[in-house]
Amino acid sequence: MSTSKASVSASSESIPADEAAQIAAVVDLTDKQLQHRYATKLPFLRGVHAKDHGCVEATFSVGMDIPPEYRVGLFAQPGRQFPATIRFSNAAPLVRPDSLLRDNPGAPGAKLIEHGSRGMAVKVHGVGGARLVRDSEDTQDFLMINQPVFAFANAEDYKALSEAIVLSQPIDPEETPTSFFARLKSPDPKIRARTAATAGIIGCIKSNSVPPLPPPHAFQPPPLSPLDNRYFSAAPFSFGEGWVAKFGAKPVAPASGDLGNAVSDKDYLRTALNKRLTADQIVFEFQVQRRSVETLDIENDIENACTLWDESTHPFVTVATITIPPQDINAPTRVAACEALAFSPWHGLAEHRPLGSINRLRRAVYEKSAALRGCPVVPPSHDPDGGLSGDAIPEPSSPS
Secondary structure, rough: OOOOOOEEEEOOOOOOOOOOHHHHHHHHHHHHHHHHOOOOOOOOOOOOOOOEEEEEEEEEEOOOOOOHHOHHHHOOOOEEEEEEEEEEOOOOOOOOOEEEEOOOOOOOEEEEEEOOEEEEEEEOOOOOEOOOOOOOOEEEEEEEEEOOOOOOOOOHHHHHHHHHHHOOOOOOOOOOOOOHHHHHHHOOHHHHHHHHHHHHHHHHHHHOOOOOOOOOOOOOOOOOOOOOOEOOOOOEEOOOOOOEEEEEEEEEEOOOOOOOHHHHHHOOHHHHHHHOOOOOEEEEEEEEEEEHHHHHOOHHHHHHOOOOOOOOOOEEEEEEEEEEEOOOOOOOOHHHHHHHOOOOOOOEEHHOOOHHHHHHHHHHHHHHHHHHHHHOOOOOOOOOOOOOOOOOOOOOOOOO
C-alpha cells in the first residue's frame, strides 16, 4: 500500500493519497462486473454474497452484566433488546453449489471438496443515536464472515482483484482472477507479502482439513449448517474514545460432525438451516475484541484487513446474545424480502465507525451494488410472520 502523503486521522487510520482514486476505480469495475453478469438476465444480485441460505428474524439482547468499559454505542444500556434480521450466505460472487466437488489430480476418479467463505449479516433495528451516514436506515449492521481475516488487505489490492475479474469475464464462466497472483513477482516487497498472505488465506478458506492433517488448515471445521461456525467482522471499528474493536458471533451449542454426502446437495446449507429452525431455538453470543489505540500498528492492525489480532492477547468478550426462534425460512414472502435487504457496515452508529482501507472501500462499493439492485430503504418494521424487519421495497429485479 502506498503511504506517500498519508495522513493519520484522529480515528486511527492512515489514508494513502491515491486511495480515493483506487476506490473510484473499484466502483467502476464493480459496475462492469455486475453489468456483465446480470444485464441480460435480470435481476441484478449482490457483487459478493450473491447466494443466501436464508434470512431469519432474531432478538439482539445486550448483556445484563456487560462490563462498564464495553457500554459503548449499541451496548450502552445493559439488558436492552432489539429486533434483528440476519442473512446467512456464501461469500462468493457467483451463485453456485455451496461446496464444489473438484477432480483430484492426484487420484483419478476421486473428488476434492472445495469449501468457501460463509457470511452472517446482522441488521439490528431501532437503535437510534447519531448516524454514520445521513438518511441511512435506523439500524446497526454487522457484516461478518466465518474467518477472522479478510482475503484482501486494502483498496489497492481489491482494485487489482477487480481488474483481474473483469479481465477474466469474457472467457471464464467462474471469473477466476488468476492474473491477480502475478503480483507475487512484484518488485514491491509489500505487494509480494500481501499477495502471499491472500494466497494463504484463500487456501485456508477452501480447505477441508483441520489439525493434525497437513496445512493449509481451514480456519474452523466446515459447518454442518450456517448456525455452526463462528463469524467475525475481520475489519476493525471504533469503539469509544481511544479504543477500536472487531466484532464476532459465536454459536452457543454448535453441531459438529462429518458432512458426509451432504455436499452433494448444491444447497445443503439452506437445507440444513431450514431443518434446524423447524424446531430448535438457536443462540449466538455476540462478542467484542477490543484494543486500545496505543497497542496498534496502524498500517498492519487497521489498514491491512489480512492481519489477525491474537485472541490470547486480545480476547473476545461476550456483550450480547442473538436468539433465533424456530421459523420458516422458505415462506415466499420471507424469501422475497431476504433478497431485497441491503447491508452496509456504514449503516450504524457513529460510536462504531468502520476503520481501515477495506471499510472505506466498502461504503462506496456497497452503495453501487445496492443501487444496481434497486434497493431503496423504508422505515423498519418487525414482522415475524412473513416479511423481514426493515424490508426494502421489492426489486424489479453490494457486496454485503
